[in-house]
Amino acid sequence: MATSERYPIGTPGQPWGEAEVAEWRSRQQRKRSYREDVLERVEDLRERFDVEQYGQLDYGPDTYPLFVLKGRGWNEELPCVLVTGGVHGYETSGVHGTLLFAERHAADYVGKVNVMIVPCVSPWGYERIHRWNPLALDPNRSFRADSPAPESAALMGLVEPLRDRFAVHIDLHETTDTDESEFRPALAARDGVEFVPGEIPDGFYVVGDTADPQPEFQQAIIRAVSKVTHIAPADEKGEIIGSPMVAPGVINYALRELGLCAGITGARYRSTTEVYPDSPRATPEQCNEAQVVAARAAIDYALRYQAGT
Numbered sequence: 001m002a003t004s005e006r007y008p009i010g011t012p013g014q015p016w017g018e019a020e021v022a023e024w025r026s027r028q029q030r031k032r033s034y035r036e037d038v039l040e041r042v043e044d045l046r047e048r049f050d051v052e053q054y055g056q057l058d059y060g061p062d063t064y065p066l067f068v069l070k071g072r073g074w075n076e077e078l079p080c081v082l083v084t085g086g087v088h089g090y091e092t093s094g095v096h097g098t099l100l101f102a103e104r105h106a107a108d109y110v111g112k113v114n115v116m117i118v119p120c121v122s123p124w125g126y127e128r129i130h131r132w133n134p135l136a137l138d139p140n141r142s143f144r145a146d147s148p149a150p151e152s153a154a155l156m157g158l159v160e161p162l163r164d165r166f167a168v169h170i171d172l173h174e175t176t177d178t179d180e181s182e183f184r185p186a187l188a189a190r191d192g193v194e195f196v197p198g199e200i201p202d203g204f205y206v207v208g209d210t211a212d213p214q215p216e217f218q219q220a221i222i223r224a225v226s227k228v229t230h231i232a233p234a235d236e237k238g239e240i241i242g243s244p245m246v247a248p249g250v251i252n253y254a255l256r257e258l259g260l261c262a263g264i265t266g267a268r269y270r271s272t273t274e275v276y277p278d279s280p281r282a283t284p285e286q287c288n289e290a291q292v293v294a295a296r297a298a299i300d301y302a303l304r305y306q307a308g309t
């Protein structure tokens with residue numbers, strides 16, 4: 001079977017057990033520092049945000065405190081906005097874009113909305129440049145009740161008391177070449193199914209919610225980001241990564257059913273960004289900028305809509 005040729009752990013056709021997960025985990029190496037790249041920047045932002053720890057991941061010997069930045073001027077009368085990054089730790093511009101958004105635009109929304117920024121939901125994965133947590137679970141399929149992924153459970157715990165007060169949630173991601181070369185084959189091997197090759201779209205796109213797609217909101221994000229980096233075209237089937245493209249650069253997923261992060265609030269406006277950092281036409285700076293612009297466009301759209309009603 002293709003699985004045995006494509007992925008070196010496990011027995012083709014059989015889902016992984018504890019031994020295979022342990023073998024996989026033993027191969028993951030720490031390649032960068034959450035403390036240096038994220039926590040030091042969060043520390044510097046304490047002057048401009050109320051920084052609160054909302055959880056801690058204990059993956060002995062490593063421990064990872066989890067932080068949320070809350071904008072100043074928090075007002076119970078105002079709607080909340082959630083910007084999340086690093087749900088997939090390897091998706092670098094999600095983390096750095098979230099931090100840049102905080103650094104550059106902290107003051108923009110004071111008195112308009114309550115901004116909550118979670119820069120790195122999955123720090124173990126950030127350090128190892130991996131999609132999964134150490135339990136070989138994808139946090140972004142694990143946003144459900146009694147989640148087995150501590151990263152997802154912690155974020156849901158943070159959001160739950162405010163769940164119905166969010167106007168916007170934008171979750172910043174990337175689609176990368178390693179999705180096809182490593183993470184999809186690993187997923188097929190883990191689940192004991194055959195790996196079916198797919199395509200990686202070249203460019204930025206967003207994922208709305210099938211249950212409430214908000215097409216004008218999604219397209220407002222695409223329009224804003226198209227000034228910074230190119231938008232992914234559909235493939236010859238009219239799809240982006242296997243889903244019909246419903247507008248330029250827009251596809252929809254059933255966010256809640258799939259346990260995706262962008263489904264955790266009751267926000268009317270919710271979207272997942274997908275930056276493509278491996279494009280020969282996109283620099284890391286452009287990718288970070290695309291995330292910042294997407295977050296701003298999402299919030300600005302919601303503010304305009306509210307002002308107009």
Ligand SMILES: [Zn+2]
Pocket residue numbers: 087088091140173174
């Ligand atoms: Zn992702």
